[in-house]
Amino acid sequence: MAGKRDQWGSRLGIIMAVAGSAIGLGNFLRFPAKAAANGGGAFMIPYLISLFLLGIPLMWIEWTLGRYGGGFEHGTAPGIFHSVWKKNRFIKYFGIIGIFGPMVILSYYCYIESWTLAYSFFALTGTTTTITDQATMQSFLRGFQGLENNRFFHGGGPAYVFFLITFVINIWVIYYGIKGGIERLCKWAMPLLFICGFILMLRVLSLGTPDPSKPGWNITNGLGFLWNPDFSALKSAKVWLEAAGQIFFTLSVGIGVILTYASYLSKGDDVVLSGLTAAGTNELAEVILGGCIVIPAAFVFFGPTEIEAVSRSGVFNLGFVTMPLVLNSLPLSVFFGFVWFFLLFLAGVTSSISLSQPAVAFLEDEFNIGRKKAVLIFAAVIFILCQPAVFFLKNGVVDELDFWGGTFFLVLFATIETLLFAWVFGMEKAWDEIHKGADMRVPRVYKFIIKYITPLFLFCILGMWLWQEWRPIIFMKNVAAANKPFILATRAGLLAIFAVLAVSVKVSWSRKNKQAERIR
Ligand code: PFF
Secondary structure: OOOOOOOOOOOOHHHHHHHHHOOOOOOHHHHHHHHOOOOOHHHHHHHHHHHHHHHHHHHHHHHHHHHHHHHHOOOOHHHHHHOOOOOOOOOOHHOOHHHHHHHHHHHHHHHHHHHHHHHHHHHHOOOOOOOOHHHHHHHHHHHOOOOOOOOOOOOHHHHHHHHHHHHHHHHHHHHOOOHHHHHHHHHHHHHHHHHHHHHHHHHHOOOOOOOOOOOOOHHHHHHHHHHHOHHHHHHHHHHHHHHHHHHHHHHHHOHHHHHHHOOOOOOOOHHHHHHHHHHHHHHHHHHHHHHHHHHHHHHHHHHHHHHHHHHHOOOHHHHHHHHHHHHHHHHHHHHHHHHHHHHHHHHHHHHHHHHHHHHHHHHHHHOOHHHHHHHHHHHHHHHHHHHHHEEEEEEEOOHHHHHHHHHHHHHHHHHHHHHHHHHHHHHHHHHHHOOOOOOOOOHHHHHHHHHHHHHHHHHHHHHHHHHHHHHHHHHOOOOHHHHHHHHHHHHHHHHHHHHHHHHHHHHHHHHHHHHHHOOO
């Protein structure tokens, strides 16, 4: 080993770090957009069911498996899966998704995060706060993203500068390691994020009815848009898929990140209460803060039909077009605009560092590379991998990466993890392992849920997907002809990354086997 493995400094530290990973752009941009695009109240029932049957069980599974693997000095899925199922030669290769997935998400997440930093700056300097109509705000965004040249921007230069700044901040944090970098950042960023969120929530909830001719466009109806249940939607497969997908994405489960964070726990550290606290904090931020800011604010100003239309037109439009317009119409628009985008930046950075850690941990644990060197190697590789998202956004590359990294592999990896935990490790042993050092007992019903319901639910989702979507996706039915080469190249790139990781796993294991033989 290249020195002893890193460790968390305190229990509060790891809870903040996991909550930091979970609370991200997904809570404040993706959640409102998904909820609104799926009819508000119609979305919340499958969402809450998925939380209890998928999200929370997977949180416990990942915390437990991560701590278990850490005991064998493995911080990533190949090693952790191998520790659980030593007799199987192939299981470690399935674990590659736990390094690959976070890298894929990071390759576009970091770029979007950099927009929030840029918009914080634009709000502070008053650049965006004078814009008052939708079309102008939209063209500001498109110009910034390099999608068109207009009076605001010519080329994507400013966006690239903010991307570089964001990238360096991320690398800088992980360079200082688990305790000195990640934990230290999350301990002040998370409280600050909540303060920003509360300020905005209170401001939005105290909005009156800006348009007296539309008395129905008020806060109560805005909240009702999200919370009035609509049971008819339970019949729609698409709503279920979107809701389950959102639960995975928002909790950061099903992709290997929590495994890595939990691998830095010690054997006797509680995972039951800590896991639940982190998940609960995320839900508070998503449903209470996320749900009380964008949707009610947009409802009051634009009404229900417009919200659905805007959110269907693109995930980022509610956050980067509608929200700043709402805030611009209020007194102190510079302040509120800044608070909104800075909240997003804090949420983004505490998530993106968690996406970096699995690959770094893989280099450290499986190749005995010291942390600083591992971070520098990782930085060089991921910098290159981020470029397609930056330069080919207009060709649909980000959506493609989000589909594989942020949706498909999440569900696949979650299924593998659950089966491994409940059926290979075995539910009895798993139940004992969860409760080692635990501060509370998991309700007994979860023994049944984890063993039967969670895997069944995951199979249904996966099956439904394959049934409905594999053809159009594989044959790029919904991709414009001009974009097809870009999508194909993205897929080829993804395959190449996966292959490189597979070879690395092979090399690392055969090296270790040789070493073990020599010792014998
Ligand atoms: N949970 C983050 C969000 O809501 O934005 C995104 C994310 C981070 C997904 C880490 C997956 C992950 F492993």
